[in-house]
Amino acid sequence: MSLLELNGVKVHFPVKKGVLFDRTVGHVYAVDGVSLSVEPGRTYGLVGESGCGKTTLGRAILRLVDITDGEVVFDGTDLAKLPDEEMRRYRRRLQMVFQDPLGSLNPRQNIESILTEGMVAHGIGAGQEERREKIRQILARVGLPANALSRYPHEFSGGQRQRIGIARALVLEPDVIICDEPVSALDVSIQAQVINLLEELQESMGLTYVVIAHDLAVVRHISDVVGVMYLGALVEEAPSDLLYTEPRHPYTRALMSAVPVPDPVVEDGRERILLTGDLPSPANPPTGCRFHTRCPWKQDRLCDTDRPELRDLGGGHRVACHWAEEIAEGKIQPTANAAHLVPAPRKEHPAETAD
Ligand SMILES: Nc1ncnc2c1ncn2[C@@H]1O[C@H](COP(=O)(O)OP(=O)(O)OP(=O)(O)O)[C@@H](O)[C@H]1O
Numbered sequence: 438m439s440l441l442e443l444n445g446v447k448v449h450f451p452v453k454k455g456v457l458f459d460r461t462v463g464h465v466y467a468v469d470g471v472s473l474s475v476e477p478g479r480t481y482g483l484v485g486e487s488g489c490g491k492t493t494l495g496r497a498i499l500r501l502v503d504i505t506d507g508e509v510v511f512d513g514t515d516l517a518k519l520p521d522e523e524m525r526r527y528r529r530r531l532q533m534v535f536q537d538p539l540g541s542l543n544p545r546q547n548i549e550s551i552l553t554e555g556m557v558a559h560g561i562g563a564g565q566e567e568r569r570e571k572i573r574q575i576l577a578r579v580g581l582p583a584n585a586l587s588r589y590p591h592e593f594s595g596g597q598r599q600r601i602g603i604a605r606a607l608v609l610e611p612d613v614i615i616c617d618e619p620v621s622a623l624d625v626s627i628q629a630q631v632i633n634l635l636e637e638l639q640e641s642m643g644l645t646y647v648v649i650a651h652d653l654a655v656v657r658h659i660s661d662v663v664g665v666m667y668l669g670a671l672v673e674e675a676p677s678d679l680l681y682t683e684p685r686h687p688y689t690r691a692l693m694s695a696v697p698v699p700d701p702v703v704e705d706g707r708e709r710i711l712l713t714g715d716l717p718s719p720a721n722p723p724t725g726c727r728f729h730t731r732c733p734w735k736q737d738r739l740c741d742t743d744r745p746e747l748r749d750l751g752g753g754h755r756v757a758c759h760w761a762e763e764i765a766e767g768k769i770q771p772t773a774n775a776a777h778l779v780p781a782p783r784k785e786h787p788a789e790t791a792d
Pocket residue numbers: 450465466467485486487488489490491492493494651719
């Protein structure tokens with residue numbers, strides 16, 4: 438049974454004009470009909486280009502933005518329709534860790550004050566001493582010294598500040614943590630440490646994660662299931678390894694082909710898809726399949742008229758492309774009008790030439 442289920446979630450931001458910004462002249466379709474589910478204790482990774490709606494979707498789960506339509510079912514309750522008063526009871530159980538730890542920590546508060554704030558608001562801990570003890574335990578769990586309590590955010594390194602951000606979520610004893618680009622502001626050498634910490638905490642505390650990131654390697658490593666977003670919609674979803682080895686949507690294939698592979702043997706024969714053209718505006722998305730304006734496999738039929746829904750390919754693999762099977766079987770060849778396929782030159786390997 439899933440702990441978190443999204444059904445047709447839409448977040449449309451009104452575009453206002455006029456002297457008083459009182460005239461709605463259109464909408465930004467930031468999230469436009471996303472359905473997915475997250476199992477308890479597992480990690481759902483969300484990837485996609487900047488502006489595709491990942492953060493807005495994360496914020497919608499926590500109801501930090503107004504949900505235009507759809508359901509956000511958490512532990513059997515649709516949060517989208519809950520009155521604000523009742524939503525408060527659920528807030529504690531769903532927390533967010535942000536990309537920029539410094540920007541999300543008040544520089545004038547010491548760590549104890551930052552961590553205590555949410556506990557007081559949610560009635561956790563009987564008094565100051567009990568809360569302090571809990572904070573000490575959590576700081577130890579995230580690998581920070583106990584003397585961090587009286588220090589201020591600027592006194593810590595980027596990686597330590599992200600640990601503080603994680604501790605701030607953990608003191609509230611959440612079930613779900615939405616991690617929005619949790620390591621992209623950190624040095625590469627520190628990224629692995631924070632990812633490992635998130636994994637350890639998940640294991641020991643039974644946490645459920647939604648990890649939002651543009652870095653495919655990070656998402657692959659940490660996620661059980663990965664969803665790929667393009668212009669406000671999921672275009673593909675699969676168990677992590679399956680998605681990376683058998684991407685079926687042209688957009689996913691393009692994303693994957695842009696990731697450098699350290700193994701030169703793999704690199705040689707690899708498909709390279711260079712997407713041309715800008716990402717269309719979410720205020721004016723293309724008709725039909727939203728990817729058709731940049732798709733190397735675009736067909737004259739269906740692509741620009743019918744918006745594809747996610748279809749089940751089996752094994753938890755879902756794809757929103759009319760022609761996914763034909764493309765995979767090589768029955769449809771790429772056209773060069775919207776993107777170039779650049780097959781890498783096949784180099785000879787010593788193993789192949791040695792006699
Ligand atoms: N409050 C808002 N009002 C109007 N438009 C918004 C608002 N918040 C986000 N948007 C727009 O919605 C779209 C999706 O933004 P979002 O931040 O969710 O994308 P993202 O995939 O998380 O990108 P990034 O990785 O750059 O954060 C963008 O076009 C953005 O400009």
